[in-house]
Amino acid sequence: MMRLADRVILTRGWRRWALSFMAGALGALAMPPFGFLPALALSLTPAVWLIDGTNKAGPGRWAPLKSAALIGWFWGFGYFVAGLWWLGAAFLVEAEEFAWALPFGVLGLPALLAFFTAFGFALARLLWLPDASRIFALALGLSVSEWLRGHLFTGFPWNNPGMALGQNLWLMQSASLVGLYGLCFIAIAMCAASAVIFTGRTKRERWTLPGLAAGALVAMAAFGFWRVPSQPSATVENVRLRIMQPNLPQDAKFNPRNRDAIMRRYLSLSASAGRDGLTAADATHIIWPESAFPFLLHRDPASLAQIGGLLEPGSVLITGAARMDDPLPGEAVGKFYNAIQVIDDRGTILGSYDKVHLVPFGEYVPKFLDALIRAMGLRQFVHIPGGFEPAEERKPLTIPGLPAIAATICYEAIFPGEILPEGPRPSLILNVTNDGWFGQTTGPYQHFAQARLRSVEEGLPLVRAANTGISAVVDSYGRIVDSLPLGVEGVVDAKLPVAETAILSSKTRSFSLTAALLICLMALIVRRKQRASFI
Incomplete structure (x- = not known):
C-alpha cells in the first residue's frame, strides 16, 4: 500500500x-x-495523496494551488455525476420538449458544482503540510466549500458529505449537536485519516490520527445509542394522520384533461382501508402530496365540495396545490405560488403556506435569463405562466387540531437551519413533495434521507407526503414510525409523535461550528508559518 x-x-x-x-x-x-x-474513505484517501503530489506541480508560486484546484474539480465532477445522475429523469418526462437538454442536467450541473470542490481543495492546499495536519486542512477546505455550495446562488446542499454519517440511526444523532455541516467536517476528517497510514514516517504518525478517527466513530455511535430511547416516542393525543401516496406518474396522465380521473383516484385511495383496517373516517388529518392537482383547487368549488364530502366533521385535509392571486389592474393573470392548503369538511380553505425556496429552472427562471429563454422558445418544467413566485418570508402554518407547524414544500427540507419560521418553536415538520419527476432512481431516497436528518437536528417529528414516495412519519430521533416505499400507491395511518427538546438551536449550532472551524483555521495557519519552507 505504501x-x-x-x-x-x-x-x-x-x-x-x-x-x-x-x-x-x-x-x-x-x-x-x-x-x-x-466508500468515502476510499474516495478521500487518494485525494489526499493527489494533493501531496502537487508539491512539484511545476514552476511558479501558485502552481501547487492551481493543480490542487484542478484535482478538486475532477474529484467533484465525478462525485456529482455519480450522485446526481438521476436528475436526467426529469428531462425525459416530456422528452419531446426537454430530452435535448439532458446532457446539460446530467453533466452541466455537476460541472458547475465541481467548482466548489475545486475551491475546497485549493483552500486545503493553501494550508497543506506533509504531516497528519493536512487531513484537517482538507476537512476545513471542503467544509467551507460545502457551506458555500449550500448558500450561494440560492444554494444546493444536496449530497453533502456529512450525509455519509447522516443515515445510520445512531451516528445521525450527532447532528443534534453539530448539524449537517459539522457532520461534513467530521466525515471528511474521519474518512481521509486512512491516508496517513501509508504515508506517515513513523509508526506513531501513521496510526495516531486513524486511531482517533476510529475512536470518534465509536463515540458518535455511543452517543446515539445513549440518546435514542428504547421505547417508541409518545404521541399527541386526539391526532390520527392519514398520508395518501397516489404514485401518479409525472407524465401525460398528470394533465388538466384528466382532472376528474385524478380526483377520483385521490378520493378513493384516501377512503380505502389501510393496512390496519383504518379508513378516512378514522383520520383527523388527511395529507396529500405536493402539486396534487393539474388545476387551481381554490378556484374549483366542485372539487372542494368533493374533498369536504370525504372528511368527517372536525377533520381536515392538507394538500399541496398551485395557488394564484387575483391579478392586479392591468395584469392578465395574477401571481402563482406553490402552496400547501388546508381544507375543512365544508370544503372551505382555512389557511395556506406559500413556498419560499423555489427550484431554479424547475419552478422559475432567473429574471436575467428569462427573456433569453423565452426568445429561444423554451420554458421551465412546470406549466405555469411566468413560473412560480417565491413567498417573501417563511410563515408558520396553522392547522386545526395540530401543534405549531414548520411547513416545507419539496426540497425546502434539505436546507439545514432554514426550515423553521420566525417566532415560537414549532412542534412538527410537514413536508409535501413530488418526486415523480425522477422515477425509480436514487434521487427520492436521497431526498427522504435529508428531510429525515432535519428531524434529528431540530428535535421535531417529520410528516412527509410524497406523490410516488417515500411518504413517512418520522419521530424526533429520526426513527421511521411508518412509511410507504418508493413506487407504491397506498396510505400511511399513524399517530403523531411528540416533539422533543432540541439540544441546541440552529443558531447556536451555527455559531459553535463557525468558532470551531476558525480555531482549526488559526491552528493550521500557525503550523504553516512554522513550516514555511513547504510550498
Missing part, C-alpha cells in the same frame, strides 16, 4: 485527472440509498 500511495502521489497528466474523477465517483456510494461509509 508503494501504491507513492504511485498515486507521482501520477501526472491525464492519469491524475482520471484517477481524481474515479475517486470522486466512488465517494457517491456513501450517499443514500447505499450508505457505504468506507
